[in-house]
Amino acid sequence: MTTPNDSRDFYPTPDNLAWEMAYSLQSTKYGWKHLPQPILEPSAGDGALARQIHAVADIRHDPKTGELDRYSTSKAKEFDLDCVELSSDFRAKLKKDGFRVVHDDFLTFRPAKKYAAIIMNPPFSAGAAHLLKALEIMKDGGKIRCLLNAETIRNPYTNERKELAQKLNELNAQIKYIPDAFKNARRAARVEVALISVDIPDKEPVSKIRLELNNEMTDRMKADPQLAALVSADPIAAAVERYNAAAEGIRRIYEEYNGIKSLFSAATADDKETEVLNFNKSYNEAIHSLRSLYWKKLFDLPQIRDNLTQAMQCEYQNRISELANYDFSPYNILTIREEMSANIVNGIEDEIIGLFNDWTNLHYNSEYSKNVHYYNGWCTNEAYKVGKKVIFRCSAWGDYSGRFEPGWNAESCLSRIERTLHYLDTNGKKYNGDELRATLKAAEESGQSQNVQFRYFTATFYKKGTCHITFTNDDVLKSFNLFASQKKGWLPPSYGKKSYHDMSKAEQKIVDSYEGEASYTDTLARHLIPTKATLLQLGE
Structure with missing residues (x-):
């Protein structure tokens, strides 16, 4: 029986190269560099890459053993890193070292979780298949850092390699060739590797409900040219139309949610649904929040704000919570505008004296x-x-x-x-x-x-x-x-x-x-x- 260390594809990532791969994932937020989370590390082996991910994330390790020291154990648990490993021996070691192992064979992995990055050193004999799998998982956006045998890229003689080369080209992947990268590694090899960096832009969200609403609005404008002209010329009329579409969207979302929330219960019929999607507002509460948003936007419109004194602007902003109880409709907007008109004379007098x-x-x-x-x-x-x-x-x-x-x-x-x-x-x-x-x-x-x-x-x-x-x-x-x-x-x-x-x-x-x-x-x-x-x- 062969042990993991005898495997022909087991080449632990050298620390310097693993650090470079993890470090390149960092982005700057609020002036500080940080690693995106969650991260997936497929074919994790004995944790060489995983340890360097923790190191870049400033989770300390014992310099002699490479193990997490006591001080950083809790911090390591907080960092969102998932590992996949085919070898049962290595899975056991990863778990013992405190890493979370979520699957065995990466090629059969079907995550529902959305990862921000994948960092990987897959088996060289199946490198193309593993990277294609990673690209599929990250198709909606994210970063990939992958080590492959350089021949996988330089010599695309199989359909699989040709497919990989085409996708990497389409995604503007950066490829860095490193001769003798494993020359002084724990398991030495005279091999040239390719460090592949792919940053896939986040996919624009597509909503079937939004598409339906857009089509319905388009049909309504075609059927009523006067309404179309009004919406085009009057920002307030346009705001009312957007509000109506948003309110109808909320109604349909809640309808869909109520239709599937039984799936969020446990196995037995007696169990109650759990608030998986965190719908912590009732439908009416959501509509109330929407009204509040649109009333606030109304007073931000130049056509309204320009003709309110500074004191009146403050007054109406303070009344948003009250107005949120009224529908954002032409009648209610007209009522407010008439009220503002009646108050503007005294308001201007006060503005002059102020x-x-x-x-x-x-x-x-x-x-x-x-x-x-x-x-x-x-x-x-x-x-x-x-x-x-x-x-x-x-x-x-x-x-x-x-x-x-x-x-x-x-x-x-x-x-x-x-x-x-x-x-x-x-x-x-x-x-x-x-x-x-x-x-x-x-x-x-x-x-x-x-x-x-x-x-x-x-x-x-x-x-x-x-x-x-x-x-x-x-x-x-x-x-x-x-x-x-x-x-x-x-x-x-x-x-x-x-x-x-x-x-x-x-x-x-x-x-x-x-x-x-x-x-x-x-x-x-x-x-x-x-x-x-x-x-x-x-x-x-």
């Missing part, structure tokens, strides 16, 4: 003293208005890259300003922030952080976290200051209702301090004084 307070809060940042101009207010000496230039906090530089990267924070700060000025400038017409976003993107791509021109102002972004804007539209700046000053009671009640010469001396004194007779007369003549009536509601 911005004014932010820019004139001298205690917040000493640099803000450059923002304001003082004048004698009505019954107070503490009145002020925003000047031509404003400084405020705004992060637009990458913390780690050090590059100019105006992201969400910069867009949020600037759109808040531009939206407010737009409503003052256009008497409440609907705001669209596409131009602002395009300007920010172009500035980022060109690296222009200074004097970036927007609709009502230029902006310069500094690395210390501030933004300096200079207003380029004097009229809208005047309207902004007038609205805030009137709301705070710093201008006489007669301001905007009387001509300068019809005012009392006390009222004229305030006007003189605020802007002067000529500017006041121009303000009256061109109707630059905003009122609540001029802030129209959000249009459709």
Whole structure:
């Protein structure tokens, strides 16, 4: 009877070559190199490759015996490595050394488990068959590192070798020939080997339910051209269609699951099904989560977000859990939009006062003293208005890259300003922030952080976290200051209702301090004084 060590195909992988094979499987995640898991090691022999896989995974071994030391035994058990070995003697040794042996003959192995990598040194006499088997197991994606006799690749004289050569070529396999790789090995041999590295891209998932839903939607659009045109032109209508398709997909998934879950029970009829697929949500809970996702997406749409003040954006984001109880339907969306329209006037008023307070809060940042101009207010000496230039906090530089990267924070700060000025400038017409976003993107791509021109102002972004804007539209700046000053009671009640010469001396004194007779007369003549009536509601 022959022992495993006498086998003509038993050539334990040299440690240096085994290390190279295992090390090449590593990828970088969050700045750290790691081995993918789970890993399959077919034809594992006495564990030469398996031990080096553990070594690369930083599971320590006793340098004298090669066995796992006591400190790393638990770590070794946590590492997801499966071994396959035909020899019963070697299977016994692998198990004794703490390795998990899941099958005997690799060529008959049919795993349900999806492996991230296969690393192998198969019998040279059957190398082509073993590598073809590995390629079949990994057809949906993963990595393979395999040692073969070089002749298997160099001399494809059999149909099996020809098939292997074709598949390796199709998969852009990397082949490294190593002469005398086993010259100084535990079982020496003068043989040239081929180290084959194959990285198979993950297969795109295919869902029969998704294909059915896509076909049904296509048929519906063909049957109703008006619906197709609406979905194409209106992102909200398109979102409703996607939601309906997703909800129907969830219904069909649960229907399928309920139809097969009896397979997840044990052998006897009395046993209950087990939550194998972790369907820990009921159907209604899944639909509730879907609604929450789509309501959140609704308020992220520029068509909606652009016309909500910052406070309103926060309010509606906080209401997602409440809205998830309502279907994501045209009726409910229209109801919310009407509600937003009714609130936008008060919202814009609050936004104007909020911005004014932010820019004139001298205690917040000493640099803000450059923002304001003082004048004698009505019954107070503490009145002020925003000047031509404003400084405020705004992060637009990458913390780690050090590059100019105006992201969400910069867009949020600037759109808040531009939206407010737009409503003052256009008497409440609907705001669209596409131009602002395009300007920010172009500035980022060109690296222009200074004097970036927007609709009502230029902006310069500094690395210390501030933004300096200079207003380029004097009229809208005047309207902004007038609205805030009137709301705070710093201008006489007669301001905007009387001509300068019809005012009392006390009222004229305030006007003189605020802007002067000529500017006041121009303000009256061109109707630059905003009122609540001029802030129209959000249009459709």
